[in-house]
Amino acid sequence: MTFFKYQGTGNDFVLIDDRAGTFPASDQAYIERLCHRRFGIGADGLILLRNDPAYDFKMVYFNADGAEGSMCGNGGRCIVRFAHDLGLFASETRFLAVDGEHLAVVRDGTISLKMSNVTGIDNRDGLTFLNTGSPHVVRFVDDLESLDVVAEGRAIRYSSTFQPAGTNVNFAQIVDDHTVFVRTYERGVEDETYSCGTGVTAVALVAHQQLHMPGPIAIRTVGGNLRVSFRAQADGSFEGIHLIGPAQRVFEGAVTI
DSSP states (O other), X not given: OEEEEEEETTEEEEEEEOTTOOSOTTOHHHHHHHHOTTTSSOOSEEEEEEOOTTSSEEXXXXXXXXXXXXXXXXXXXXXXHHHHHTTSOSSEEEEEETTEEEEEEEETTEEEEEOOOBOOOEEETTEEEEESSSEEEEEEOSOTTTXXXXXXXXXXXXXXXXXXXXXXXXXXXXXXXXXXXXXXXXXXXXXXXXXOHHHHHHHHHHHHHHHOOOSSEEEEETTEEEEEEEEEOTTSOEEEEEEEEEOEEEEEEEOOO
16 A cells, blocks of 8 residues: 655644555554554554545544544645645645635645634633534643643643543744744644644634734644734624745655555
């Protein structure tokens, strides 16, 4: 089986062209092994590109633990780059993911991905929570560089407030009037990742609502820089959300199923 490795600001994925529908998607242990950084290819997740009669393609995303996951923003940008590399569209695409329809535009090295609308931002036991295609907690801190993201993030991810499914956890620090530094603990990976697309989207929306930061908001992550644009609505919801940044092919190879 041929596979491709892509990364978007350090968030890396195994991409597989599964338009023939032959990949063993029900084998969670196999997917987990492919994502393992010691015994497999190594990735934060695995993504299948499949056919869909109403769209250019369908995205099926699996976390590094092998379980099918919720929407992944950086994974969405990577599969758009993959589909573009496969010649499935010229510059604009429309595809289906687990949270519904997405639109995207490719301009040179940058992918602009339209995210799902966000209905609102909640308070869950003193923590700021919202769903940007995946569930996220956002917490602003003063010294993000020295924070133990794994320990702090894991405690919130597994807290009773967010059971049984858990949540992703983002820690953010204001850099300037238009920029936020973000580090994320991702469920399914169960570790800090270099970047999280739905996570930085969540941070940007919270920064606008709670700190009145104007959009588009620049996001700095461990793996690189992203931008988030949006339209805030009077009722506290958000529309026209776009996650903007690079996505690149790293290498390709073959693995025996």
